[in-house]
Structure formats: structure tokens, C-alpha cells
Amino acid sequence: MGDDQRALARLDQVIHDQSGVVSRRQVLDCGLDSAYVRQRLRRRAWCALLHTWPSALSHRSAWMLLTGRGSTAGPIHVAVDARRNLRRVDGIVVQYRSDYDDAAVATVAPPRVRLEQTVIDLAADATTAVEVIAVLSDAVGSRRTTAMRLLAALDARCRTQNGRFIRDILDDVHAATCSVLEHEYLTAVERAHGLPAPLRQAPTGVGRPGFRDLDYPEWGVVVELDGRLGHADAVSLTVLQLAPSRVTT
Numbered sequence: 001m002g003d004d005q006r007a008l009a010r011l012d013q014v015i016h017d018q019s020g021v022v023s024r025r026q027v028l029d030c031g032l033d034s035a036y037v038r039q040r041l042r043r044r045a046w047c048a049l050l051h052t053w054p055s056a057l058s059h060r061s062a063w064m065l066l067t068g069r070g071s072t073a074g075p076i077h078v079a080v081d082a083r084r085n086l087r088r089v090d091g092i093v094v095q096y097r098s099d100y101d102d103a104a105v106a107t108v109a110p111p112r113v114r115l116e117q118t119v120i121d122l123a124a125d126a127t128t129a130v131e132v133i134a135v136l137s138d139a140v141g142s143r144r145t146t147a148m149r150l151l152a153a154l155d156a157r158c159r160t161q162n163g164r165f166i167r168d169i170l171d172d173v174h175a176a177t178c179s180v181l182e183h184e185y186l187t188a189v190e191r192a193h194g195l196p197a198p199l200r201q202a203p204t205g206v207g208r209p210g211f212r213d214l215d216y217p218e219w220g221v222v223v224e225l226d227g228r229l230g231h232a233d234a235v236s237l238t239v240l241q242l243a244p245s246r247v248t249t
Contacts, residue, residue: 007031038068045110048076048092055080056104056111058095059125062118065110067144079104079113095121099156115145116153123169124161132162133169137182140173147174182213185223198223 010030015022027037041064049055057065058079077093080086081100088094097103103117113121119139126132140147147170154166172186182200189195198214214223 003031034068042110045076048078049110051089052078052080052086052092052094054106054111055094056100056106056113058097058113058118059093059121062112062115063122065112066115066118067142098158102156114153115139116149119145119150120153120157120160120166123166124163126162129165132166136166136169136173147171185214 007030011022011027011032014026014030024034024037027040028034045057045061045065048061049057055078056062057077059077060074061077063069075091075093077095079095079097079100082096082098084096086094097113099117103113105112105114112118119135123132123135126135136147136150139145139150151167151170151174154160154163154170157163160166190197196216198216199212200214201212203212212222212224216222
């Protein structure tokens with residue numbers, strides 16, 4: 001038996017022991033690689049899409065397809081036209097959209113909801129303010145989109161759960177707050193204490209090329225709030241709870 005066969009045998013045993021569910025880390029621990037994970041995820045996605053066709057990947061399923069980031073556990077999320085009524089199936093979460101024709105990109109494989117609409121969906125579904133900030137700042141900070149494009153996507157909807165809060169955060173993200181901690185600094189330190197506005201995400205030629213979180217050149221002060229980990233980790237801050245949401249477009 002070759003190495004690949006042994007790895008697949010180990011994976012089959014894990015899947016059997018866990019009632020058909022396995023994490024990405026467990027797949028890698030069995031000796032398989034990220035390409036195998038992506039292949040299996042795409043197969044799952046296609047199964048869900050074909051079962052609900054015509055449809056498009058949405059929410060965190062679309063986000064994973066676009067970025068390769070997020071949890072591989074849980075159901076596949078798909079979007080369909082709001083005029084349809086599908087029978088519920090285990091492992092598939094159906095989102096009914098009145099703007100399906102505009103939101104879905106049918107010319108890619110597998111079909112998916114557009115990036116900006118996906119980000120707004122995830123922000124609207126967030127149950128805490130810190131999750132909203134993390135979703136929006138991550139999408140813009142990774143340079144996959146811009147705050148202005150997300151605001152345009154938000155404006156295109158009739159209404160969105162937590163829409164006013166999302167708009168306020170996007171205004172701050174447009175001002176170059178690129179992480180949860182940077183947004184917390186803006187609201188709880190800079191604004192609360194009447195500090196002057198710094199240069200945000202200012203390029204630096206000192207040491208390794210990159211960007212400073214906050215630069216006060218008039219006073220010769222640079223503030224670094226977080227590194228790459230901090231931009232992706234939102235769980236360390238505790239802020240107000242938001243009501244659970246259902247996106248309505």
C-alpha cells in the first residue's frame with residue numbers, strides 16, 4: 001500500500017469515527033495536502049449546487065471559494081431566487097435572494113455570489129460587533145475589495161440587518177482602519193480623547209518594506225497596534241452583542 005493509500009485509509013477511519021465529519025487539520029494530519037482539501041470541498045459544493053440548481057455558493061461557502069480561508073466544517077451555503085421554495089436537505093443552507101440574478105456570478109465554476117455581496121452577507125449575519133468589524137476590515141485590508149465597493153453593495157439592498165452599524169464601520173474602514181484593534185483605537189482612544197488624526201497605513205522604508213498602522217510624523221511617533229495575526233484574530237476583544245440576523249434584500 002502506497003503513502004497516498006495509507007493516508008486515505010486513515011482519513012476514511014476518522015470520517016467513519018466522526019459520523020462523516022472531518023476538519024481540515026485532521027485531513028492534513030492524515031498525510032494529505034491542502035490541494036486534496038480544496039478538491040473535496042469543491043466536490044461538496046458542486047453536489048449542493050446541482051441539488052438546488054440554479055444556484056450559487058453564498059456566505060462562508062463563497063468566501064472560502066474566493067479566499068481559501070475559513071472553517072471547512074458545517075453545511076454548504078447556497079443562494080437561490082426568492083421565488084423558489086426548496087425542500088430542506090441536511091448539509092445545505094439555502095439563502096433566498098430577491099436580487100439573485102444581480103448577485104450571482106454564473107460564468108465561473110462553481111457559481112458564486114459576488115464578493116462584495118458575500119462580505120455584506122457575512123457582516124449582516126455576525127452576532128457581535130467585533131465579528132462585523134473583523135469581516136469588513138479583513139475584506140478591505142486584504143485588498144480583495146474596497147470600502148466604497150462594499151458601501152455600494154450595501155446601498156443596492158432594500159434593507160440589511162445591522163445595516164446602519166455596517167455603514168458606520170465601513171466609513172471607518174474607508175479611513176484606513178484595517179483591523180479590529182485599529183478600529184478600537186480609533187473609537188476608544190483617538191476619538192474618545194480628542195487625539196489628532198494620524199496617517200494610517202503609511203508606507204515605511206525603515207527595515208522591511210511595509211506599512212505603519214499609525215504614524216504621527218509631526219511628533220516623530222509611530223504606533224503599531226497589531227501584526228498580521230492581529231488583523232485576522234478578532235476574538236480577544238469583547239464588545240456589545242448584536243441581534244442574530246437574517247439578510248433581507
